[in-house]
Amino acid sequence: MDTPILEMRNITKEFPGVKALSNVSFSVAQGEIHCLVGENGAGKSTLMKVLSGVWPYGTYTGDIFFNGELQSFKHIADSERAGIAVIYQELALIPELSVYENIFIGHEIGNGFTVDWNETIKRANEMLARVRLDVNPATKIRDLGVGKQQLIEIAKALSRNVKLLILDEPTAALNEDDSENLLNLLREQKAQGVTCIMISHKLREVLAIADTVTVLRDGQTVCTLDAHKGEVTEQVMIKHMVGREIDNIYPPRVGHQPSEDVVFEVRNWRAYDPALGRTVLKDMNFKIRKGEIVAFAGLMGSGRTELALSLFGNPTHYQISGEVYVQGKPVAFGHPREAIKSGVAYLTEDRKGNGLILIQDVKQNISLANLEELAHRGIVDANAEIKVANEYRASLNIKTPTVAQKVGNLSGGNQQKVCLGKWLFVKPNILILDEPTRGIDVGAKYEIYTIMNQLVQQGMSIIMISSELPEVLGMSDRIYVVSEGRITGEVPTAEATQEIIMQMATN
Amino acid sequence: MFIKDLQRILKQNIREYGMYIALFVIMIIFTIATDGIFISSRNISNLLNQTGYIAVLAVGMTLVIVIRHIDLSVGFLAGFLGAIAAIALAFWKLPMVVVIPLVLVLGALAGLFTAFPVAQLKIPAFVASLAGWLIYRGALLLVTASTGTIIIANDTFNAIGNGFIPDIPGVEGFLPGVHKLTLLLGLAAIVLFVISQLNDRKKKQSYNFETLPMNVFILKLVFIALVLAAITWVLAGYNGLSWTVVVVLIVVAVYHFITTQTVLGRHIYAVGGNPEAAELSGINVKKITYVVFASMGLLSALSGILFASRLQSATVTAGTLFEMDAIAAAYIGGVSAAGGVGNVMGSLIGSLVTMSLTSGMNLMNIDIAYQYVVRGAVLLGAVIFDVATRNRGK
Numbered sequence: 001m002d003t004p005i006l007e008m009r010n011i012t013k014e015f016p017g018v019k020a021l022s023n024v025s026f027s028v029a030q031g032e033i034h035c036l037v038g039e040n041g042a043g044k045s046t047l048m049k050v051l052s053g054v055w056p057y058g059t060y061t062g063d064i065f066f067n068g069e070l071q072s073f074k075h076i077a078d079s080e081r082a083g084i085a086v087i088y089q090e091l092a093l094i095p096e097l098s099v100y101e102n103i104f105i106g107h108e109i110g111n112g113f114t115v116d117w118n119e120t121i122k123r124a125n126e127m128l129a130r131v132r133l134d135v136n137p138a139t140k141i142r143d144l145g146v147g148k149q150q151l152i153e154i155a156k157a158l159s160r161n162v163k164l165l166i167l168d169e170p171t172a173a174l175n176e177d178d179s180e181n182l183l184n185l186l187r188e189q190k191a192q193g194v195t196c197i198m199i200s201h202k203l204r205e206v207l208a209i210a211d212t213v214t215v216l217r218d219g220q221t222v223c224t225l226d227a228h229k230g231e232v233t234e235q236v237m238i239k240h241m242v243g244r245e246i247d248n249i250y251p252p253r254v255g256h257q258p259s260e261d262v263v264f265e266v267r268n269w270r271a272y273d274p275a276l277g278r279t280v281l282k283d284m285n286f287k288i289r290k291g292e293i294v295a296f297a298g299l300m301g302s303g304r305t306e307l308a309l310s311l312f313g314n315p316t317h318y319q320i321s322g323e324v325y326v327q328g329k330p331v332a333f334g335h336p337r338e339a340i341k342s343g344v345a346y347l348t349e350d351r352k353g354n355g356l357i358l359i360q361d362v363k364q365n366i367s368l369a370n371l372e373e374l375a376h377r378g379i380v381d382a383n384a385e386i387k388v389a390n391e392y393r394a395s396l397n398i399k400t401p402t403v404a405q406k407v408g409n410l411s412g413g414n415q416q417k418v419c420l421g422k423w424l425f426v427k428p429n430i431l432i433l434d435e436p437t438r439g440i441d442v443g444a445k446y447e448i449y450t451i452m453n454q455l456v457q458q459g460m461s462i463i464m465i466s467s468e469l470p471e472v473l474g475m476s477d478r479i480y481v482v483s484e485g486r487i488t489g490e491v492p493t494a495e496a497t498q499e500i501i502m503q504m505a506t507n
Numbered sequence: 508m509f510i511k512d513l514q515r516i517l518k519q520n521i522r523e524y525g526m527y528i529a530l531f532v533i534m535i536i537f538t539i540a541t542d543g544i545f546i547s548s549r550n551i552s553n554l555l556n557q558t559g560y561i562a563v564l565a566v567g568m569t570l571v572i573v574i575r576h577i578d579l580s581v582g583f584l585a586g587f588l589g590a591i592a593a594i595a596l597a598f599w600k601l602p603m604v605v606v607i608p609l610v611l612v613l614g615a616l617a618g619l620f621t622a623f624p625v626a627q628l629k630i631p632a633f634v635a636s637l638a639g640w641l642i643y644r645g646a647l648l649l650v651t652a653s654t655g656t657i658i659i660a661n662d663t664f665n666a667i668g669n670g671f672i673p674d675i676p677g678v679e680g681f682l683p684g685v686h687k688l689t690l691l692l693g694l695a696a697i698v699l700f701v702i703s704q705l706n707d708r709k710k711k712q713s714y715n716f717e718t719l720p721m722n723v724f725i726l727k728l729v730f731i732a733l734v735l736a737a738i739t740w741v742l743a744g745y746n747g748l749s750w751t752v753v754v755v756l757i758v759v760a761v762y763h764f765i766t767t768q769t770v771l772g773r774h775i776y777a778v779g780g781n782p783e784a785a786e787l788s789g790i791n792v793k794k795i796t797y798v799v800f801a802s803m804g805l806l807s808a809l810s811g812i813l814f815a816s817r818l819q820s821a822t823v824t825a826g827t828l829f830e831m832d833a834i835a836a837a838y839i840g841g842v843s844a845a846g847g848v849g850n851v852m853g854s855l856i857g858s859l860v861t862m863s864l865t866s867g868m869n870l871m872n873i874d875i876a877y878q879y880v881v882r883g884a885v886l887l888g889a890v891i892f893d894v895a896t897r898n899r900g901k
């Protein structure tokens with residue numbers, strides 16, 4: 001367990017205006033599970049991109065030793081050949097292809113000219129068994145949930161005889177069961193001699209699985225902690241990550257009670273998805289009061305995102321029926337624009353896919369949904385836009401050199417804050433947050449929670465869709481539990497426990 | 508220090524400056540190869556007039572490509588509408604002030620017609636506009652079937668493609684043989700350019716945004732001012748500014764303004780950058796699609812008018828391959844097929860590059876067969892260059 005399989009020495013990587021890594025040293029012992037933690041923008045993903053050749057040799061300074069040899073990867077293919085596989089948070093599977101085609105893509109089994117499909121399927125079955133996934137290898141990827149897709153990514157990596165498996169926030173999009181599954185799988189791989197680096201913001205998982213933890217802060221290694229010596233606790237990690245102690249992950253809301261006025265009400269809401277040919281939402285009824293945070297708990301895929309979208313102008317074009325009341329008045333939104341006009345905003349769970357315009361800069365993304373306010377007779381006031389963007393940059397603590405930085409260059413957590421900034425700028429009365437803290441570090445989570453508290457204190461109502469039960473219990477006033485497109489329960493948070501919610505979510 | 512700065516800036520912005528450099532190099536090569544005929548006032552004036560009908564198409568095409576579509580129908584649409592203009596003038600004896608707006612409106616309607624299957628039924632624009640290509644080609648053949656080439660006898664109309672702006676009256680004695688108004692306009696353009704650049708720089712600095720180092724900035728100003736001055740001088744030495752150039756400059760200015768300063772422009776680029784995110788942000792993607800295709804149709808009509816006026820007639824083959832020239836110009840000018848990237852200034856330069864190649868090679872009497880090969884190679888080179896430099900500094 002002691003010889004390092006990987007040693008990165010004095011790695012420095014700069015981007016225009018940002019020093020993402022400065023003199024980082026990082027060492028991973030053979031056969032361990034090594035977790036990499038740190039705030040958003042600390043440089044975790046960048047360090048792994050340097051290692052895997054996404055940022056080729058020569059674009060950074062410092063040395064990488066892998067398997068005892070000095071390496072100069074110019075391309076991802078080079079690091080793959082050396083036995084390093086990276087699974088990024090954005091899954092790289094091809095939705096229209098089958099499981100077995102995806103597992104062996106780029107490494108097809110055959111004589112170099114034709115593919116031996118029988119052998120491929122046989123080997124795919126072996127790999128699926130290894131990751132304990134019970135699916136037909138002919139299934140198309142798009143028919144599988146994220147949890148299963150994640151496992152297939154791992155199967156794909158394992159099929160290439162990896163020695164070092166790197167997972168960048170693998171459980172961010174997984175529910176508790178799937179996450180637990182994945183962690184178990186990593187333990188098994190470890191027993192078979194695969195070394196593993198995992199980046200995660202979920203400290204409980206880190207606690208459960210890590211042999212060693214390295215903390216990065218502002219592009220520097222803060223410390224390396226050994227779990228077997230009892231050095232790893234949540235408090236210690238948090239302290240090193242943010243540089244100060246946070247004793248309460250969920251900031252208390254002082255002296256605020258939601259009022260009795262109902263601002264948003266949905267009755268007999270049904271939605272039918274013509275593309276899938278099935279009913280996705282069935283007879284949903286709920287109410288949201290002014291100044292209230294209402295959580296929609298449930299398993300991944302239970303229909304909460306579909307509910308939010310169908311209410312938010314129905315951009316997915318479901319056939320919907322039922323009634324919606326905003327401030328007591330019946331409404332029917334035909335387009336997200338109309339929902340926004342009525343004071344409803346929806347922060348997506350998929351910020352890269354449909355939340356942000358990655359090739360545009362911070363200010364353009366923040367102003368996007370409310371450009372009219374910054375314009376006179378259709379002409380955008382560029383100064384006002386910069387001013388607004390800087391305000392949100394300050395109040396949300398977005399880490400970026402300037403608001404003219406491309407959003408694609410920001411770290412995940414800061415991208416999320418930009419998304420949030422966009423929706424706060426439309427000044428909604430009802431804010432729907434879909435997995436608002438996915439992929440976000442503890443410090444930023446705390447900030448976002450604090451902002452949510454401020455918003456409800458100012459009279460906004462928040463619908464929070466979350467698959468993380470501690471967050472649901474820590475932040476909401478009331479909880480609806482959704483399962484298979486139905487509301488299966490409602491509890492005031494004061495009376496709720498994880499067990500009660502899980503039971504409602506799975507019945 | 509200065510050289511180092513310059514090298515760094517050039518390297519970082521090579522993608523943006525690349526096409527200007529390419530245009531410059533092409534012009535120098537042809538000037539040498541033709542013993543200076545290429546750069547003569549007469550040739551440059553002709554070159555700009557020929558660029559006109561491609562440049563307006565390229566401007567519209569830029570926006571179409573920015574929102575991740577394509578429009579193949581524009582060439583024959585231009586040809587067809589040019590023929591309609593000719594018929595209206597020659598046979599229906601309608602006055603020009605009626606014909607031009609009529610044709611422009613028809614163009615915009617044709618654009619909406621192409622947009623309908625794209626926006627409403629999600630049919631790929633390639634297919635929808637290919638259908639338009641066939642339809643307008645057929646329509647052009649139909650309307651010219653009985654008459655063949657239609658001669659336009661309206662001098663005012665023909666001046667759009669062949670005439671020049673008048674000079675200031677009463678100053679014939681001063682600088683004879685030089686077009687004074689053109690000089691004056693050129694001078695005004697330089698002054699305006701310098702002032703706007705200075706303002707922009709000041710504003711950027713006040714927000715701590717990245718700006719060029721002072722010396723490189725001055726170099727850039729001087730360089731562009733010199734280029735503008737040279738163009739002005741060359742044009743003033745012939746007949747001055749042509750009406751075509753005036754029309755193109757207005758179109759480019761209007762589109763530049765729309766794309767950079769208005770809500771509409773921002774929405775177009777947002778749709779190009781990420782249509783799903785744009786839709787969820789309350790932008791009506793369908794509406795933007797209609798608007799962009801309508802603008803393309805309108806500019807096709809304008810292109811048809813410029814071309815018919817230049818030839819003083821409508822021909823059976825008018826508009827052939829215009830769409831390809833426009834698409835090539837847009838790509839040379841730096842638009843990205845991935846959407847959300849590209850600007851109308853670039854496409855103007857791209858049109859100049861394509862037209863300089865044609866004009867230069869014609870002057871050199873190069874066989875048309877080789878001309879196509881060279882133009883293809885340049886297009887390929889430009890796109891490869893664009894892709895290769897895209898990830899710089901990322």
Ligand SMILES: Nc1ncnc2c1ncn2[C@@H]1O[C@H](COP(=O)(O)OP(=O)(O)OP(=O)(O)O)[C@@H](O)[C@H]1O
Pocket residue numbers: 015016018019020038039040041042043044045046047399408409410411412413414439441901
């Ligand atoms: N391509 C890029 N261009 C410019 N800056 C970048 C680029 N990629 C990353 N950065 C910057 O480098 C820093 C480190 O980013 P990185 O993505 O490594 O953070 P991270 O630790 O993975 O954060 P997160 O937990 O949010 O994913 C950030 O400040 C980010 O803005």
Ligand SMILES: [Mg+2]
Pocket residue numbers: 044045046168411412
């Ligand atoms: Mg990251």
